[in-house]
Amino acid sequence: MDDPTLPHMVTPPPGPATRELARRLRQVESRNVTYLSEHFPVFWARARGAVVDDADGNRYLDLTGAFGVALAGHAHPRITAAIREQAGILTHGMGDVHPPVRKVEFLERLAAILPWGSHSRITLANSGSEAVEIALKTTLLATGRPGVVAFRGAYHGLTLGSLAATGRDDFREPFRGRLYPGVRFVPFPTTPDEARESLAALDLALAGGRREFGGTDAGAAGPGEGGLPGAVILEPIQGRAGVRVPPPGFLAEVARRTRAAGALLVFDEIFSGLGRTGRLFALEHEGVVPDLICVGKGLGGGLPLSACAGPVEVMDAWPESPGEALHTSTFLGHPLACTAGLTFLDVLEEEELTAYAAREGEAFRRALARELPEASIREIRGRGFFIGIDLGRPGAGVEVTEEALRRGLIVLPAGPHGEVVELSPPLILSGRQREVALELLVESFRRSVG
Ligand SMILES: Cc1ncc(COP(=O)(O)O)c(C=O)c1O
Numbered sequence: 001m002d003d004p005t006l007p008h009m010v011t012p013p014p015g016p017a018t019r020e021l022a023r024r025l026r027q028v029e030s031r032n033v034t035y036l037s038e039h040f041p042v043f044w045a046r047a048r049g050a051v052v053d054d055a056d057g058n059r060y061l062d063l064t065g066a067f068g069v070a071l072a073g074h075a076h077p078r079i080t081a082a083i084r085e086q087a088g089i090l091t092h093g094m095g096d097v098h099p100p101v102r103k104v105e106f107l108e109r110l111a112a113i114l115p116w117g118s119h120s121r122i123t124l125a126n127s128g129s130e131a132v133e134i135a136l137k138t139t140l141l142a143t144g145r146p147g148v149v150a151f152r153g154a155y156h157g158l159t160l161g162s163l164a165a166t167g168r169d170d171f172r173e174p175f176r177g178r179l180y181p182g183v184r185f186v187p188f189p190t191t192p193d194e195a196r197e198s199l200a201a202l203d204l205a206l207a208g209g210r211r212e213f214g215g216t217d218a219g220a221a222g223p224g225e226g227g228l229p230g231a232v233i234l235e236p237i238q239g240r241a242g243v244r245v246p247p248p249g250f251l252a253e254v255a256r257r258t259r260a261a262g263a264l265l266v267f268d269e270i271f272s273g274l275g276r277t278g279r280l281f282a283l284e285h286e287g288v289v290p291d292l293i294c295v296g297k298g299l300g301g302g303l304p305l306s307a308c309a310g311p312v313e314v315m316d317a318w319p320e321s322p323g324e325a326l327h328t329s330t331f332l333g334h335p336l337a338c339t340a341g342l343t344f345l346d347v348l349e350e351e352e353l354t355a356y357a358a359r360e361g362e363a364f365r366r367a368l369a370r371e372l373p374e375a376s377i378r379e380i381r382g383r384g385f386f387i388g389i390d391l392g393r394p395g396a397g398v399e400v401t402e403e404a405l406r407r408g409l410i411v412l413p414a415g416p417h418g419e420v421v422e423l424s425p426p427l428i429l430s431g432r433q434r435e436v437a438l439e440l441l442v443e444s445f446r447r448s449v450g
Contacts, residue, residue, distance in 0.1 A: 005051055006436050007408025008059040013042045015056030039402045047074035050426045050433055052410060061425075061437050062410045068239070068271050068424040071298035072347045079301040079343045086339040095124075095332030096325045103333030106342045110299075113280060113345065114309050115289045121315035124333050125306045128270040128296035129157025134308035134327055135292045136161050136231060139264045142317035145230030146180070149205045149263070151188040151198075153241035153416060154234060156268055165233050167241075168416060184229065188238055188246065190381075195250045202254065205229060206261035232258040232265050236282040239271035242415035243388025243422055245381055251286040264291040264314065270306065271386075274298050275348055275427055278358025278384030285383065301344030305337040353427040354384075361385035364423075364434050371442050373450035387423040388414060396449050397421045400441075403448040407440045 002008055014022065021043045022036050035041065042054035050073055052060045065071060072079065086102065093100030103124070111120040125131050140146050150156070150165040157163065158171060164180040166172065167188075172179060186201035187194060208228045236251055238244040258265045267290040272282035274295065279285055281293070291314050296306030309315070318326065331337075348354065361384035368389065369380050378392030391397060397413030397420045404411050404421075414422035429437070 003432075004059075005049060005430065005433060006059075007051070007061050007440070009406075009408050010057045013054065013056070013058055013405055014040070015042075015054070015058065017055040018043050021055055040405065042405065049073040049075075050429050058408065060405070060408050060410045061433055061440075063423045063425045063429075063437055064410055064412050065298075065424050065426045067297065067412075068276060069297045069302060070426045071274055071276065072301065072344055072351070072353060073426040073428040074302070076301070076344070076347055078347055079340050082339050082343040083301075083303070083336055086336055090335045092331070093333065093335050095330070095334070096321070096328040099333055100335035100338065102335040102338040102342065106333075106338035109342050109345050110295075110307060110309070114293065115281070115283070116309075116311040119311050120309050121312050122307050122309040123315075123318075123327060124338075125296075125308065126304045126329060126331050126334070126337075127157070127159075128268075128294065128306050129159040129162040130329070131270065131294040131296050131306040131308045132156045132162040132165065132233070132266075132268060133159060135233065135266045135268075135294050136165065137327060138292055138308065138310065138315065138317055139231035139266065142264060142314055143230030143262065145228050145263070147182045147184070147208070147227050147229035147231075148180075149184050149186060149202060149229045149232045149258075151234050151238070152185050153188050153238055153244065154268075155238070155240035156233065156235075170416075182227070182229075188234070188241065188244060189250060190244050190246065192247045195247050195253070198250070199253055199257065202232070202257055206232070206257060206263060229261070229263050232263055233268060234266075235268045235270075235272060236286070236288075237272045237277060237383065237386060239386070239422070239424075240414050242390060242420035243382045243386055245383060248286070251283070251288040255288045255290070266290060266292045266294065268294045270294050270296040271424070275354035275357050276384060276424065277382075277386045278354060278361055280354055282383070298344065299341055300337040301340035301347075303334070303337040303340045304331075305334070305341050351428075357384040357427045360429065360431070360434065361387070364429075364438075367434070367438050368441070371438055372445050373442070376445055376449040382423075385423070385425055385427055385429070389421040389423070390415070391419050391421070391449055393449070394419050399448040400444050403444040404440065407444055409437060409440045409444065411441075 152167040154167040184205040189195040189198040292310040394417035414420040
C-alpha cells in the first residue's frame with residue numbers, strides 16, 4: 001500500500017510537466033538564477049512533513065529541509081493554521097513606525113531562547129544575508145573599526161556586505177570591484193593541527209597584519225584597508241562549505257583571542273541554529289557565547305524572517321531612533337512571519353525537536369557510516385541532523401544528488417567543488433523515513449560513485 005510519507009515515483013524526473021515549466025521559466029527569469037539541465041531540477045507543487053510532490057506527481061523525501069528552513073517539517077499544521085488565522089487579521093504592518101503586535105510577541109519569545117535572555121536586544125530582518133549586514137554594521141558602530149576577519153569557505157550571504165565576508169572565490173570574483181576590501185581571511189580548521197595554523201593566522205589578522213594565507217580566495221586586506229579588525233565572523237559549523245566541524249576548543253580560543261584584541265565575535269548560526277545540530281544553537285556544543293548572533297532560515301517557520309541579536313551593551317552601539325531608523329526595511333517585523341516564527345518556536349520546544357535531532361541525527365550518521373560504500377567516501381561528519389558526506393572528488397556530490405533525485409530523494413551538493421553531499425532534513429524525519437532514505441542513498445552512491 002502506498003505510504004504518503006515515503007517516496008513514490010510515477011515518472012522519471014524531470015517529467016513532462018516539469019520540462020514545460022523549465023521551458024516557461026527560461027522565458028522570464030534571469031538565466032543566472034535557476035540551474036536548468038536535462039536532469040535537473042524538479043518543480044515543487046506541494047510539501048508536508050518531510051515529503052515533497054513535484055509538478056508531475058512524483059513524491060520525494062526532502063533531506064535538505066529546503067535549504068535547512070523546514071525544521072519542523074513542511075506545512076506543520078500548527079504553523080499553517082496560525083498563518084491562516086493571522087492572514088485574516090493583519091498581513092502587513094509598519095514595522096519600525098506603527099509596529100504590529102506580533103512583532104513584540106515574537107521578539108519576547110526569541111529573546112527568551114537567546115544566550116542573553118531578557119538582556120538580549122534584537123533587530124529583525126528578512127533574509128540571512130541582511131542579518132549578517134546588521135551584525136557587521138553593529139561591530140563597526142561598537143568598535144569604530146571597519147576591518148573584519150572571516151574564514152575561508154565561509155558562506156554568509158551574497159549581498160555586498162555579507163559577500164565581502166563570504167570566503168568563496170566563485171561568488172566574489174565577478175564583484176570584487178564592489179567588495180569592501182578590509183576583510184582578512186583565515187583558514188577554517190577541522191583538525192587540531194589545522195586549528196593551530198588557523199589561530200596563528202587569526203592572531204596575525206587581529207594585529208592588522210597582512211599576509212596571504214595560501215589559496216586564491218585570499219581577499220586579504222591591503223595596507224591601510226580596514227586597519228585593526230573590529231569583528232571576527234564565523235559559522236560555528238561551516239554549512240555550505242560541506243558541514244565542517246571545528247576541533248574541540250577551537251571556538252573558545254577564537255573567542256578569547258578576538259576579545260583580547262578588542263574585536264567582537266559574531267556567530268553566524270543561520271544554518272546551524274534552532275535545533276539543527278542537536279542543540280538549540282551550535283555554540284552550546286562548545287559553551288562559547290559570542291557578542292552577536294545571526295539567525296534565519298527556519299526562524300520564520302517557513303516564512304522569510306531573520307535576526308541579528310546581542311546583549312544590550314553591544315546592541316546599544318546603535319543610537320536611539322530619532323524617527324528614522326538607521327537600519328530597517330519595509331517588511332521588518334512582518335506580522336505573518338512573526339506569527340509563523342512564534343508558532344515555530346513553540347513547536348520546536350513542545351515537540352522536543354532539538355533532542356530528537358541529537359538522538360536520531362547521530363543514529364542516522366552512524367547508519368550512513370555503516371551502510372554507504374566505504375571506498376567512495378572520505379569522511380562522514382556533522383552533528384545532529386546536519387550531516388556532510390565528503391566524497392573527496394570534485395563534482396561527486398553533484399553526481400549523487402542527480403542519482404538520488406531519480407530515486408525520490410532530494411539532497412544537495414556542498415563544498416567548494418561539489419565534493420560533498422549535504423543533509424539537513426526536517427527535524428521530524430521518522431525512523432521509517434530514515435531507513436528508506438538510507439536504502440535509496442546506498443543505491444544512489446553505488447550507481448553514481450560506488
Ligand atoms: C551560514 C549562512 N549564513 C548566511 C546565509 C544567507 O542567508 P540568506 O540566503 O537567507 O540570505 C546562509 C544561507 O545559506 C547561510 O547558510
